[in-house]
Amino acid sequence: KQEVTQIPAALSVPEGENLVLNCSFTDSAIYNLQWFRQDPGKGLTSLLLIQSSQREQTSGRLNASLDKSSGRSTLYIAASQPGDSATYLCAVSSEWWDDKIIFGKGTRLHILP
Amino acid sequence: NAGVTQTPKFQVLKTGQSMTLQCAQDMNHNSMYWYRQDPGMGLRLIYYSASEGTTDKGEVPNGYNVSRLNKREFSLRLESAAPSQTSVYFCASRVGTSNEKLFFGSGTQLSVL
Numbered sequence: 001k002q003e004v005t006q007i008p009a010a011l012s013v014p015e016g017e018n019l020v021l022n023c024s025f026t027d028s029a030i031y032n033l034q035w036f037r038q039d040p041g042k043g044l045t046s047l048l049l050i051q052s053s054q055r056e057q058t059s060g061r062l063n064a065s066l067d068k069s070s071g072r073s074t075l076y077i078a079a080s081q082p083g084d085s086a087t088y089l090c091a092v093s094s095e096w097w098d099d100k101i102i103f104g105k106g107t108r109l110h111i112l113p
Numbered sequence: 114n115a116g117v118t119q120t121p122k123f124q125v126l127k128t129g130q131s132m133t134l135q136c137a138q139d140m141n142h143n144s145m146y147w148y149r150q151d152p153g154m155g156l157r158l159i160y161y162s163a164s165e166g167t168t169d170k171g172e173v174p175n176g177y178n179v180s181r182l183n184k185r186e187f188s189l190r191l192e193s194a195a196p197s198q199t200s201v202y203f204c205a206s207r208v209g210t211s212n213e214k215l216f217f218g219s220g221t222q223l224s225v226l
Contacts, residue, residue, distance in 0.1 A: 032212055043117075043203055043217035044156075051212055089156070091215070100171065101146070101215060105155035 002027045002094050004104035012110040015082060021075040021107050023090035028068050031093045035064050035075050038087045038106070047088075048075070080111045115139050119204050119218035126194045126225045134189040134221050136204030142216070143209030145187035147171075147179060149200040150220075156203070162187055164209065194225045 003026045013019050023033070032051045036044040048057045048064040050073070056065040063076040073090055089106040120135045138145065147159040148171075158171030160179040168179050176198060178190045187206075191198055204218040 034215065036215075041220075043219045044205075044215075046214040046216070049212070049214050091156075100158060100161065102158075103148075103156040105153070 002030075002092060002102045004090060004092055004102050006088075006090060006104035006107050008107060009105065010108040010110070012112055013080060014112045015080060017080050018076065018078050019080055019109075021077070021088050021109070023073040023075070023104055025071045025073075025092050025102075027094060028071050029094065030068060033064075033066055033073050033093075034091045034101075035062075035073075036089045036091065038089060040086075044089065082111045082113050085109055085111045117204055117206055117216050117218035119202075119221050121221060122219070123222050124224070126191075126223065128195060128225060130194050131190065131192050132194065133191075134202055134204075134223075135186070136188065136218060137186045138204075138206040138216070139185065140206065140208075140216065141184070142206040143184070144207050145181065146205040146215075147177075147187070147189045148203045148205065149173065150203060151200050159189065159202075196225050199223060199225045 005024045034049045035047045037047055038044045050057050050066040061078040066073045087106040087108045089103055091101050091103040093101050117138045143164050146161045148156045150156050157173050159177050162168045162181040165184045180188045202221045205215050207213045207215045
């Protein structure tokens with residue numbers, strides 16, 4: 001059974017710092033991995049999707065990497081801003097034919113002004 | 114752009130009452146999902162529908178039923194609500210292939226007294 005873990009559960013950093021959020025998964029046979037952002041009281045917004053054949057994806061100040069063999073992904077946020085404060089979740093799809101998507105519990109990020 | 118629309122946004126039920134959560138998407142997506150989100154438990158898949166006319170159980174299907182009414186609509190029914198079903202419920206959809214991003218509704222906050 002696929003399990004997705006995100007450590008730490010919460011993180012506070014001063015504005016302007018670069019930071020890395022971590023995601024690990026137990027079964028390396030994934031089809032893709034997504035990073036999401038969730039603001040309090042809101043739904044989730046997909047930030048980046050990395051296919052299993054890819055090593056990384058970039059969008060603006062965000063860069064997500066994937067190492068399937070070690071079961072790890074990282075989300076790098078450059079030059080953090082107070083508006084980046086949110087919960088960040090990663091999720092994996094295990095097979096191309098399997099419509100299940102398994103989520104980690106998220107990292108709650110607080111950027112200090 | 115409406116995206117994924119969920120109704121109602123808030124609901125309070127008494128134990129034993131029934132209700133249906135509605136979800137509709139206007140993006141011509143094939144796959145639709147119902148998740149529940151609980152503190153400390155993360156997002157857990159209740160049911161999903163890979164296409165119109167098909168539904169499958171997720172991690173926590175007990176106490177719930179679903180209907181894929183047509184391509185746009187996917188409803189979640191609680192036949193006899195229990196306090197353990199107090200949660201935030203999210204509907205999501207995607208095109209259908211595993212390498213497509215997942216889009217979420219804004220959620221329904223349900224309390225069962």
